[in-house]
Amino acid sequence: MFPLRIAGLRFSPEGRAVLDGVDLELGGEGITVILGPNGAGKTVLLRLLAGLLPAAGGTLAWGDSALPDGRLAMVFQQPMLLRMSIFTNVEFALRPQALNAAERRRRTQEVLERVGLAERARDCARLLSGGERQRLALARAWAMRPRLLLLDEPTASLDPSATDQVERIVREIRTEGAKVLMTTHNLGQATRLADDIVFLAAGRVQEHAPAQRFFAHPQSPAARAYLQGELPWRIAFDR
Amino acid sequence: MTATLLDALALLGNFDHRLLEIVGLSLRVSLSALVIGALLGLPLGAWLAVADFRGRGALIVALNALMGLPSVVVGVLVYLALSRSGPFGSYGLLFSPAAMVVAQSVLVVPLIAAVSRQIVEDAWKEYAPEFSVIGIGRPQAVTLLLADCRFSLSVATLAGLGRAMSEVGAVMIVGGNIDGYTRVMTTAIALETSKGDLALSVALGIVLMSIILGLNVVAHGVRCWAARRYG
Numbered sequence: 001m002f003p004l005r006i007a008g009l010r011f012s013p014e015g016r017a018v019l020d021g022v023d024l025e026l027g028g029e030g031i032t033v034i035l036g037p038n039g040a041g042k043t044v045l046l047r048l049l050a051g052l053l054p055a056a057g058g059t060l061a062w063g064d065s066a067l068p069d070g071r072l073a074m075v076f077q078q079p080m081l082l083r084m085s086i087f088t089n090v091e092f093a094l095r096p097q098a099l100n101a102a103e104r105r106r107r108t109q110e111v112l113e114r115v116g117l118a119e120r121a122r123d124c125a126r127l128l129s130g131g132e133r134q135r136l137a138l139a140r141a142w143a144m145r146p147r148l149l150l151l152d153e154p155t156a157s158l159d160p161s162a163t164d165q166v167e168r169i170v171r172e173i174r175t176e177g178a179k180v181l182m183t184t185h186n187l188g189q190a191t192r193l194a195d196d197i198v199f200l201a202a203g204r205v206q207e208h209a210p211a212q213r214f215f216a217h218p219q220s221p222a223a224r225a226y227l228q229g230e231l232p233w234r235i236a237f238d239r
Numbered sequence: 240m241t242a243t244l245l246d247a248l249a250l251l252g253n254f255d256h257r258l259l260e261i262v263g264l265s266l267r268v269s270l271s272a273l274v275i276g277a278l279l280g281l282p283l284g285a286w287l288a289v290a291d292f293r294g295r296g297a298l299i300v301a302l303n304a305l306m307g308l309p310s311v312v313v314g315v316l317v318y319l320a321l322s323r324s325g326p327f328g329s330y331g332l333l334f335s336p337a338a339m340v341v342a343q344s345v346l347v348v349p350l351i352a353a354v355s356r357q358i359v360e361d362a363w364k365e366y367a368p369e370f371s372v373i374g375i376g377r378p379q380a381v382t383l384l385l386a387d388c389r390f391s392l393s394v395a396t397l398a399g400l401g402r403a404m405s406e407v408g409a410v411m412i413v414g415g416n417i418d419g420y421t422r423v424m425t426t427a428i429a430l431e432t433s434k435g436d437l438a439l440s441v442a443l444g445i446v447l448m449s450i451i452l453g454l455n456v457v458a459h460g461v462r463c464w465a466a467r468r469y470g
Contacts, residue, residue, distance in 0.1 A: 050372050073372065080369040082387045083469040092383060096374035126470025144373070 001062045001069050001147050002028030002179065004049075009058035011044050018044050020203035021058065028147065030195035031170065031180040033211070035187075037226060040200045042183040043077075046150045049181070050074045073146035077153045079137030086112065086128070087121040090140045097144070111139040115169055131162025138169045149173055151182035155189060167193055187227070191215060199223045246438035247445060258439065262446050265423040268336055268410070269403040272343030276399050279344075280351030281392060285381045287352070288359035289367075299356065305349035310342075314412030317342040321413065334415040339423070342409035347399040354395035359384045390465035394458045401454055404447065 009022040019041045026032055034042045047053045049060070050072065062068045082089055087108055094104040112118040115135040125136060134154055141149055151170065155163040163186075170193060174180050184190055190197060194211035199220065206220040218224045250258050287299065319325050321333040321341070332338045362384050370380050385392065407425035414421035416430055424443045431440040 047368075050368075052368050052371060070374065074369070076369065080366050082366075082383065083390070083465075084387065092375075093373045095379065096376070124469045140373075 001065070001071065002026070003063065004148070005059075005061040006049075007059045007061075009045075009048060009060065010056040011041070011048060011053060012056045017203050019048070022200070022203070022205055024198060024205050024208060026179070026181065028179050029177075031174050031182065031193050032196050032198060033190040033194035034181065034183045034198045034200055035185075035190055035223075035226070036200035038185075041203050042200055043152050045200065046074065046152050046181065046183060049148075050150055068148065071145065071147040072150070073141035073144045073148075074150040075134070075137045075141050075152065075154050077156050079133055079140075081125040081128075081133060081136065083124070083126055085122050086117055086125045086136055089125040089136060090143050093140045094143055107143050111143045114142070114172065115139040116165070129162075131158050131165060134158060134162070134166050135169060138166065138173070142169070142173055146178050148179045148181065151180065153183050153185065155184070155186065163189065199226070201226070243437045243441055247441035250438060250442040251445065255439075255442070258442055258446075260419065261422055261424055261427050261443060264336065264421075265404060265425075265447075268339045268423060269343060269400060271340045272347050272403045273396065273400045275340070275344040276347030276351045276403070277396050280348045280399070281355050281385060281396070282381065283348070284352040284355030284357075285359045285385050287356045289363050289377050289380050289384070299353075302349055302353045302356065306353050308346065308349065309408065310346055310406040311408035311412065313342055313345050314409035317345060317409065317413045333413060334417060334421060336414070336421055338413040339410040339421060342413045343403040343406065346406060346409060347403050350402050351395055351399045354398065355388075355392050358388050358391045358395060362388050390461055390469070393461055397454045397458045401451055404450060 004024075004026040006022055006024040006026075009019055010017065011019040018039075022041075022045060034045065036042050044053065048055055051068075060066070082092065084092075090108040090111060091104050094107060099107070109118060109121070112121055115138060117132065117136060117139065125133070128136060138154070154170070155166050158166065167189065170180060170182070182193070191211065196208065196210050197214040198205055199207040199214070199218070199222070201222045206222045207214065207218065209219065214223070215227070218227055287295070287302070317338065318333065320327050321330070321338050322328055323333075332341065359381075363380070366380075366384070366387075370383075375383065405425065407429055410416075410421070410423055411426045411429070414423070414426065416422050416426040422430075424447050428440045428443050428447070431437070431443075
């Protein structure tokens with residue numbers, strides 16, 4: 001499945017170039033954070049990788065294969081929760097896998113314990129708070145034992161405490177060997193979590209660097225402007 | 240009018256045998272049609288919500304149009320199908336409660352299917368991306384969505400029962416309104432009113448309205464309870 005090689009990836013709904021030739025190579029370890037302003041195409045890139053959108057051009061190579069091997073999970077900014085129990089909201093995601101019912105229950109129980117929701121397993125998922133919902137979504141993804149976990153702004157609109165809990169879970173998932181590719185607007189979170197940063201702007205990768213180097217010495221003008229919080233950065237960049 | 244109303248209340252208060260017989264048959268016929276309607280309509284609606292094929296739009300339009308199908312038209316069609324020269328004439332169902340169940344089922348299936356299609360499709364739009372990443376196929380999605388939307392779908396099903404219980408044209412044509420055999424509340428009301436026996440008509444009307452009102456109370460209660468319990 002790795003390295004994941006993205007070459008010339010384009011996405012142009014109704015002729016508007018959202019991604020305009022993304023080139024990127026990702027190894028199978030660590031946490032890669034995609035940064036970039038609104039409209040840069042961060043979420044679109046994740047959705048293309050998840051197979052939720054059709055690319056207008058370019059290629060994706062998952063190791064030696066053109067398709068991922070199925071061990072891919074994604075957590076959305078607003079996770080989908082069935083009107084069922086917390087337990088069922090994890091367990092149903094394991095049904096497509098070749099697991100018997102006992103194994104599905106065991107795995108579900110295990111991940112719920114690790115995200116701190118085991119005692120509430122019979123409660124209704126839709127009544128959870130925002131932070132708990134996101135932990136449940138992470139538990140669901142975790143139970144699938146993914147090789148690649150895609151996270152689309154998983155802590156947007158969460159308070160610092162809930163954000164901290166989510167970050168702890170993401171680190172644990174990474175430690176267990178999953179590659180994490182996530183988007184965020186939270187630079188503090190990127191600093192805390194990222195092993196490397198992909199900076200996306202104007203539909204292209206402007207910079208891909210180890211996190212420390214990116215934050216200390218951003219190479220591209222767009223990334224420098226973004227990190228300095230210059231609002232008219234895009235105008236300057238386009239010029 | 241007051242005397243008629245008092246007579247009607249007396250029939251109700253005395254648990255009039257004839258009245259109970261008509262109400263009992265009405266409930267048996269309509270509940271049977273509802274079971275058939277739910278068994279066919281719910282999966283059909285859910286499948287249509289997630290399916291992707293040429294002509295799907297036309298099928299949805301047709302299904303929505305069938306919700307407004309006049310019951311007398313259904314009555315005539317079922318009559319033709321069940322009459323001796325029709326394709327199902329050999330079963331001898333015409334002018335029997337079974338024929339009335341068939342007619343009411345024909346009325347109820349499109350209603351339940353169309354409403355459940357809309358309910359499930361709304362949920363499908365929300366869930367489809369995650370289902371896709373998880374690897375949930377469309378058949379499995381149908382099952383999950385039906386379970387997830389169960390409370391909204393129960394309201395759709397109750398609407399189907401209301402439609403079945405309140406229709407008169409189809410059961411009149413295929414049932415024949417035979418006293419003690421195929422006479423249900425709506426056909427009895429029509430007949431007794433024309434005969435001038437207004438007390439029985441009013442009594443049956445009160446029962447019918449109470450059932451319809453009760454169904455709406457139950458539907459509202461289910462929705463409120465589900466919203467509190469499941470979000």
